[in-house]
Amino acid sequence: MGKEIGIGLLGYGTVGAAVAQMVQDHGFRIATETGTLPLIRVAGVRDTSRHRDPMPPVLTSNLLEVVEAPEVDVVIEVMGGMNPAGALIRKALQLGKPVITANKMLMAEQWADLMEFGGELHFEAAVAGAIPIVETLSTLVATQPITRIEAILNGTTNYILTQMRHAGKTYDEALAEAQALGYAEAEPSSDVEGWDAAYKLVILASMIEGDARLVGEVDRDGITLVSQENIQKASAAGRTIKLVAQYERGDLTVGPVALESDHPLASVDGVENALVIEGPALGRLMLRGAGAGGLATATSVLSDLIRVIRRRSEQ
Ligand SMILES: NC(=O)c1ccc[n+]([C@@H]2O[C@H](COP(=O)([O-])OP(=O)(O)OC[C@H]3O[C@@H](n4cnc5c(N)ncnc54)[C@H](OP(=O)(O)O)[C@@H]3O)[C@@H](O)[C@H]2O)c1
Structure with a gap:
């Protein structure tokens, strides 16, 4: 046996x-x-x-x-x-x-x-x-210094922003829809205020540096103040607003960013997550896939x- x-x-x-x-x-x-x-x-x-x-x-x-x-x-x-x-x-x-x-x-x-x-x-x-980022990063950090990560790490906020951009919904309408579909909690602050993305960013940063980074060190902003007008203005300028978590040579930020349409994260819609990882030898590596769900x-x-x-x- x-x-x-x-x-x-x-x-x-x-x-x-x-x-x-x-x-x-x-x-x-x-x-x-x-x-x-x-x-x-x-x-x-x-x-x-x-x-x-x-x-x-x-x-x-x-x-x-x-x-x-x-x-x-x-x-x-x-x-x-x-x-x-x-x-x-x-x-x-x-x-x-x-x-x-x-x-x-x-x-x-x-x-x-x-x-x-x-x-x-x-x-x-x-x-x-489902994205195997922890295994991937733990191997990559042993090969070279990771200089930057730009990522969409929260499916709930990405869904809300996608609905605001593509279906013309207001923030409140898109949040209510995300809650009805089970993508957002009844108490959504962890997602919409950027905490959830900040936790994940801190884990990645601690892995990169081999030392603990603190949640309080993240310059954090959520999407609660993103309006339909902001979305439309960005669209008119060929940009897409995403909640981006960024590690840049030690600095940690989470907040809404108007990305150029050819940015690799700009087309990541709905509840998907994605990460762009940069290092001197690997160049730019992108991982993309289902960010949540049982x-x-x-x-x-x-x-x-x-x-x-x-x-x-x-x-
Ligand atoms: N859902 C996702 O897509 C997702 C994605 C990535 C990571 N996670 C993480 O995975 C974990 C679980 O998430 P989930 O969505 O599966 O949560 P959930 O659906 O709320 O399930 C939580 C489970 O834990 C039990 N539980 C919670 N507190 C307890 C306590 N004090 N004593 C006994 N049982 C307790 C609950 O019991 P009852 O069933 O009796 O209420 C329930 O079975 C969290 O850390 C979350 O951040 C979730």
Whole structure:
């Protein structure tokens, strides 16, 4: 019989249920590729009475139980927030269990401590959904100094700006539509005020510099003051307004920028994300793809799971 790896999920919402769905549908692929079959063992949630699809073998509201369960070999944190997510991740790492997280806020706010904590922590899903930027950047920074990143890192605001430009909607109309479609939270400030993009930018900058950058260091502006008039004026001048996150030789900014129509980010519409990465030897590299959504994010979680399995088999 081949090997198995037991998964404990902290959180079983949009991303958690999508991870379970992908493990159910594609676990055999991972087994074929790695020789190890992934199995969901237990999921921790707030409300255990709600029906879940797919239904995990065990559903509990005792999140510590998920981390400590002997049949859980790897912990996947997809609950979000600072607490108790941070404490649970540290507990799992202390127990010697690899952790995979999609939690950009926690990674950005506690980068230094988490890096020093020890243990195996993966966070591909924390930045730009399905785009493999964390793996790509971690390799690139070892080859040359990365001088600049310009990126669209927030699908919600990109959707709103796209609807304002192409469908003539006001900011309020486009936000309401994004909320109705599930692209924006009922309380949208993290997205529309640029916090979400700032967290992701801080993670990338900390990776580039090998040292923690702070969210407070980001010169941050959101899209709440972008009007239909601003959009039209930019269009008339052949420009497109995007919420751009930029790392430029150490400076961190997030804010609306009127991009020239031939700029590689100008045509990135809807909920897509994209990054343009610059270095002296690589020139300009662009990555573009699904920036959010359960299955897109779960793709990055499973990429990390494959890294965990491969590392285990090397030991
Ligand atoms: N959604 C995306 O497209 C996306 C993309 C990239 C990264 N992420 C990140 O992925 C993480 C999860 O996002 P999501 O969209 O999947 O969130 P979600 O749909 O709100 O799911 C959160 C899950 O965590 C559980 N949970 C939260 N706090 C809890 C607590 N204190 N105790 C017990 N259970 C708790 C919830 O339980 P109940 O089900 O009982 O409420 C739910 O199952 C976040 O860090 C987010 O930033 C999300």
